[in-house]
Amino acid sequence: MSSLFGILFWVVLVVYALAVALQIHGQVFKRDKVVGLGFRLVAIGLAAHTLLFAWRWVETGHIPTIGNFENALVGGWFIVVMTLWAGWKKRYPLLAAGALPFALVIMGGGAMSDTSAQPMVAALQSFWLYIHIFFAWLAYGAYTVACGAGILYLSRSKKSGGEDPDGALARLDELMFRSTVFGFITDAIMIAAGSIWAKDLWGSYWSWDPVETWSLLSWLIYGLALHLRITMGWRGRKLAWLLVFAIIGVLVSFWGVNLVMEGSEHVFNVG
Amino acid sequence: MLDKTLFAVRRFRQDIWLWLGSWKLSIVLIVLAVLYYLLLAIWAASSPPHVVRNIASLMPFWLLYLLLLVNTGTCLWRRLAILKHDLSPRSAFCDRPPEWTVPVGPEMVEIDLKRAGYKARQDGPDTGLTGSRGRWSALGTYLFHGSFFLIATAFLLTLAGRNETTFQVAEGEIFRSGPEFVVRRITPEFWQDQLLFTQLEADLGWEDGSRSITRINKPVMTGPASFLRLSGFGYVPRYELLDKQGQILDSAWVKMNLFPPGLRDWFQVEGYPHRFYLTVIPDPEEQDGRLVTRSLNLNEPVIDLEVYRGHLSLGTASLSANQGFDFEGLTIRIAEIRYWGEFTLVRDPGVLPLFAGFALGLIGLMLRLPGKRSEVVFRLAVEGEPARILGWGEMPAGLEEDL
Numbered sequence: 001m002s003s004l005f006g007i008l009f010w011v012v013l014v015v016y017a018l019a020v021a022l023q024i025h026g027q028v029f030k031r032d033k034v035v036g037l038g039f040r041l042v043a044i045g046l047a048a049h050t051l052l053f054a055w056r057w058v059e060t061g062h063i064p065t066i067g068n069f070e071n072a073l074v075g076g077w078f079i080v081v082m083t084l085w086a087g088w089k090k091r092y093p094l095l096a097a098g099a100l101p102f103a104l105v106i107m108g109g110g111a112m113s114d115t116s117a118q119p120m121v122a123a124l125q126s127f128w129l130y131i132h133i134f135f136a137w138l139a140y141g142a143y144t145v146a147c148g149a150g151i152l153y154l155s156r157s158k159k160s161g162g163e164d165p166d167g168a169l170a171r172l173d174e175l176m177f178r179s180t181v182f183g184f185i186t187d188a189i190m191i192a193a194g195s196i197w198a199k200d201l202w203g204s205y206w207s208w209d210p211v212e213t214w215s216l217l218s219w220l221i222y223g224l225a226l227h228l229r230i231t232m233g234w235r236g237r238k239l240a241w242l243l244v245f246a247i248i249g250v251l252v253s254f255w256g257v258n259l260v261m262e263g264s265e266h267v268f269n270v271g
Numbered sequence: 272m273l274d275k276t277l278f279a280v281r282r283f284r285q286d287i288w289l290w291l292g293s294w295k296l297s298i299v300l301i302v303l304a305v306l307y308y309l310l311l312a313i314w315a316a317s318s319p320p321h322v323v324r325n326i327a328s329l330m331p332f333w334l335l336y337l338l339l340l341v342n343t344g345t346c347l348w349r350r351l352a353i354l355k356h357d358l359s360p361r362s363a364f365c366d367r368p369p370e371w372t373v374p375v376g377p378e379m380v381e382i383d384l385k386r387a388g389y390k391a392r393q394d395g396p397d398t399g400l401t402g403s404r405g406r407w408s409a410l411g412t413y414l415f416h417g418s419f420f421l422i423a424t425a426f427l428l429t430l431a432g433r434n435e436t437t438f439q440v441a442e443g444e445i446f447r448s449g450p451e452f453v454v455r456r457i458t459p460e461f462w463q464d465q466l467l468f469t470q471l472e473a474d475l476g477w478e479d480g481s482r483s484i485t486r487i488n489k490p491v492m493t494g495p496a497s498f499l500r501l502s503g504f505g506y507v508p509r510y511e512l513l514d515k516q517g518q519i520l521d522s523a524w525v526k527m528n529l530f531p532p533g534l535r536d537w538f539q540v541e542g543y544p545h546r547f548y549l550t551v552i553p554d555p556e557e558q559d560g561r562l563v564t565r566s567l568n569l570n571e572p573v574i575d576l577e578v579y580r581g582h583l584s585l586g587t588a589s590l591s592a593n594q595g596f597d598f599e600g601l602t603i604r605i606a607e608i609r610y611w612g613e614f615t616l617v618r619d620p621g622v623l624p625l626f627a628g629f630a631l632g633l634i635g636l637m638l639r640l641p642g643k644r645s646e647v648v649f650r651l652a653v654e655g656e657p658a659r660i661l662g663w664g665e666m667p668a669g670l671e672e673d674l
């Protein structure tokens with residue numbers, strides 16, 4: 001990582017952190033303009049983040065998908081893009097305060113790992129890898145948005161005592177549900193693509209590897225959330241709590257397994 | 272008495288049927304599956320995959336899978352009538368349309384409908400607009416849940432019929448214990464001088480004269496349920512054993528475990544008591560008076576050789592191609608080095624049903640993506656009256672507000 005790249009990376013992190021701080025400040029002191037300013041700051045940070053993404057791509061000659069740093073860089077980018085999109089679409093800019101801390105933690109963690117450029121080893125040169133990783137990012141981004149919306153729902157509903165005069169709680173509830181549906185579908189594609197890739201690479205489509213097991217577990221938890229919502233009418237606070245806790249499984253499979261365990265075939269050091 | 276018993280039996284059967292197809296049972300089973308996978312995930316942290324695989328196939332878990340399938344199947348069966356209704360044309364789908372009245376024009380309505388994910392359609396110059404979303408959503412639910420049966424079949428087929436054989440075939444060698452092929456060439460590529468394959472591919476020639484390239488990640492299909500994949504790589508030196516007059520007494524290719532460089536392996540020639548220990552320096556250069564390798568590519572390689580008889584070392588030498596080492600009236604030389612590939616022939620009858628299950632499930636999810644079916648009908652205002660929206664299905668949060 002060149003020094004200019006490193007500086008820009010940390011600038012992006014600081015901009016995101018500042019945006020979250022502004023939004024929290026705006027919310028606490030009831031200043032909507034400050035919340036909006038924080039949201040616009042996220043957009044500015046995203047522009048620089050996109051530049052970093054492209055820079056890394058040009059520098060390494062491949063889509064940044066190798067190692068913890070690149071996964072954090074691009075995974076964080078997806079979270080920010082989806083947060084901005086959802087916040088704009090649902091006219092709820094405060095969403096950034098709920099979802100962006102996850103991007104900050106993931107990117108900060110990525111920066112602590114080996115940031116040197118790695119080659120695209122033979123094991124990773126697969127069309128299915130791109131499908132697998134692209135949909136993993138989409139799924140994790142959507143789950144993070146759902147979790148962020150859940151956090152905001154919990155905080156707002158507690159403050160308002162369940163009253164929803166401006167329809168914000170209804171919008172958050174809808175966003176939680178929609179994000180979970182989207183995440184569930186993209187997660188399913190991620191698991192299927194990973195399974196096809198595993199068949200090509202290891203000769204077996206399912207090996208009970210820790211990453212596979214955690215991914216399946218996360219997918220099931222979100223499936224449970226959807227069933228509870230659709231069949232048992234879980235809405236509002238109950239669904240929000242579930243989504244806030246469900247993100248733990250995602251964080252473990254995205255990040256925790258490779259960090260803590262050495263037994264995963266998903267840790268590629270030698271091609 | 273008999274009537275009462277028959278009634279009780281019938282009632283019991285009905286209760287079981289209702290219970291097996293209930294959503295509550297679905298929730299309980301998914302919660303159990305979550306707990307079960309949590310256990311496996313924790314186990315997987317400290318145990319190799321085969322231990323986790325063994326736990327995953329214990330009887331209680333089979334029972335859970337079975338109940339999940341039975342519950343899914345019963346749910347799907349019991350809701351066939353609802354599916355039929357949900358897929359019916361709009362006129363049959365919308366039984367009792369609730370109505371909304373909104374004071375906006377048709378252009379505004381069209382924009383808002385599209386924003387909410389509806390397909391908006393002009394019914395006619397004087398009649399107004401129709402919005403439709405999730406027309407095939409219910410079918411999507413069916414396909415998605417139906418795919419579980421294909422995936423379960425795939426797992427069963429894999430469990431019953433999967434086998435794999437691993438073997439090594441050298442460049443130029445013909446493999447005959449299965450689908451017959453010759454390895455024409457193996458090409459490894461490394462990143463800088465590190466042990467990172469950026470490419471590893473084998474050029475294969477088949478019995479019928481066709482050729483194919485297989486790479487790590489790109490197996491060759493050898494049948495509808497079997498494939499051949501390249502999974503490893505190594506060196507194959509060809510030795511020549513000569514007598515004092517220079518006559519070749521014996522010569523052969525030997526597949527050895529000499530990769531990565533530094534690894535030592537040995538061979539023995541039939542009829543002779545000697546053991547030949549080899550280490551390959553693939554791309555040699557001299558540093559501080561000793562030979563080291565610049566890269567992992569074969570570029571005028573040097574062989575470090577040590578000859579033993581019993582426990583007695585008869586000498587060592589660093590040999591280039593065709594250089595010989597003399598010992599006890601004999602000469603050994605390494606004439607050439609090629610590559611061998613490690614191939615795995617996998618037969619897995621579950622692969623195709625699994626992929627079919629994935630495809631079906633994904634089609635189902637895509638159909639389900641727009642959400643529950645919703646139909647909205649907009650009629651132009653009669654002069655002097657506000658515009659009216661007639662809606663059926665669940666109005667999405669925000670649409671009513673937007674309108």
